[in-house]
Amino acid sequence: VFLSWDDDPRNSSMIRRLFESEHDDFRATARRFFEKEIGPHASQWREDGIVARAAFEKAGKCGFLLMWANARYGGAGVDDFRYEQILIEENARYGERGFYLTLHSRLVAPYIDQLGTPELRDLLIPRCVRGETILAIAMTEPDAGSDLAGMRTRAIKDGRSWVINGSKTYISNGQLADAVVVAAKTDPASKRGIGLFLVESGMPGYRRGRRLKKMGLDAQDTSELFFDDVRVPESHVLGDPGLGFSYLTRLLPEERLITAVGSIAYAQQAFDLTRQFVRGRKVFGRVLGSLQNTRFQLATLGSEIDCLQTFVDTCVIEHNRGALTPVLAAEAKLLASELEGRVVDQCLQLHGGAGYMDEYPISRMYRDARVSRIFAGSSEIMREIIARDLDLEERQPA
């Protein structure tokens, strides 16, 4: 039975009942991969501000990309989210946070698979499975984050193709991506008249902008992208060019579940690192961990992590049976990102001065964690989604 992914588990670590023995075997394989192929390069990639392409190819060789894809495309045909959860958790612990394989596999590739023409699918999905084509999705603009109605990028039909103009920002995998799913307004009169288009590197008028310098997530090549009269052929239109809004909305619960799984994994990682640190550190002639303040803080954080892990695991089970509602996903994302924030903050504090120095991982985890409460819908948006479901708004008189 899988107890905990802590290397030094507590005596009464919680049993995570959602996993079967095949998941435990998969975890062992994944762990070896991240330990051997990803972790050792992480500091170089953080310095470079970008992950090496080879990381995707290696993950592809191991069968870790697009695991849901059909066997004829080289996939495993397995849509059990627990396997992805394991990749996220093992990458968090042994890999590199900026290595966005899950974004590639689960948040972009499905648009091509489900909405692309058979030809596009046959061409691209096998390459994505092998990690030869890396994917990104371009939704956000400087004035259109959570509020997609503010989107300015336009796609105008011209003959049988579409012409895209505009710019996007905060695009994860922005430099690495060979193919980008771009959201653009197709009907300026309608708030929701959005289409999805696949833009590939080399298309005239498509240009990558700056790699953005950020507080954290140093190895993630978050970028700006520019589109000047980019002509997209009919073959690269994804689904109905008027229904992009509802396509995007469909994947949002999974995106939030993915960030929740990540946040709780980073919280656990910070907790374990700190537990180790306070056991070794001496202060006033005593072991830091033996002081009541330290013991009680870690006791509280450990309880919160265990409790929330159970909830997130339940959400994974719900998701596997197609029952993860937007509200549940928002609750998981809200609580997990806020818990991650509290854990890295208090853990940094327990490191004292060392926690402020780059050489201690907790310092980086603190910088990294700050975005968790912002991306994939900020905490405020999560609260908004949850609150709407409570039906508290005043009704307009009929």
Next chain:
Amino acid sequence: MMNPIWEPEFEAADAAFVARADELSRSHFAGRAAEIDRLQEYPWDNVKRLTSAGLAGMFVPRQFGGGGSTLTAAAAVVERISIDCASTSAILCAYQLGAFPLLLAGTDAQKEQYLGALVGGEGVSFAISERGAGSDPAAMSASASPEGAEWLLRGEKYWIGNGGASRYYVAFVKTDPSAGARGISAFMVDKTLPGITIDEYVDKMGIRGTQTSNLKLDVRVRDSERVGNLNRAMPLALKTLTVGRVMVAAQSVGLALGAFQEATQRAMTRETFGSPIVDHQAVAFKLADIATEISAARLMLYEAAHTYDRGGDVAALAAMTKLFASEVSHRAADAAVQIWGGLGYCKPTKVERIYRDQRIMEIYEGTSEIQRLVISRAIRAAARP
């Protein structure tokens, strides 16, 4: 409209210092802050301006060439500069306070030499921490042993604020290793002496314009370089830390004010779903909380500085002020990033830098835990029959 945060009122002499700081900060420090953070560059230009404006040595008594200012004025200047550039304000604190043990216990000759140098821009740093001894100086291992009329200092100090930039160091070392905290003495050392090595600078999350270094000691110094009584340097360190805590509270309040200004400006101008985000209670109430907390921290800060200036004992009040103000600055920086959203996570937004700069406020000059320890000890001491 004045913003509703409580504003201190200053005596004329103090106000003159604050006005000078305001002018310098506006014209020079604000514009340099992003660059020195990005390049991790020690801002010698800013230090020169602080020196020539008489702010570096403002807290040094006039008889030694300083500005003879109150602690209130020193705190106000640090607060003002911290609004624009936390690194520069931290450097200014190091200048104002590095030589504090000399003010407390130095001989006239020492004061003349070192305080004079400080006023002229040659800094003095406080060197007490070691890798394995931060808040617990009794655990230090650097030592001094007598050799005739001289002392042989050996060991390594670490995490020295303004390290490498300062010429002189007040090094705290053990002179009676069996006596714990009652066996520590302080010596002045000059970094240009052979036997002094500074060769490690740490890479920090924030206040990246400051330098934090080691100080390796393998040097002989005359007994006349000893500051204060033999084996009795700990009270000097503690008193220095008390004043240092008031100054970190001042940095914290300034930083929180900077975060508040940025957050307010963004909340008023950024529109989502058709209206400025300040119209959402989630945003407006955050601003209300920050404004309230900053006012409270600021009231504490100036009351603590004023009490010190009147000769009162501020050991516990300084700890409370530092604890509270640094935690207020945390909440202010956090709220500011949240209000800025994704942009607040990206450089070179000011709140991105403030968020990283802020985190040291709860750590240096004694962590929040140490402040709680100091305060709880004071409670116990007072309640003892």
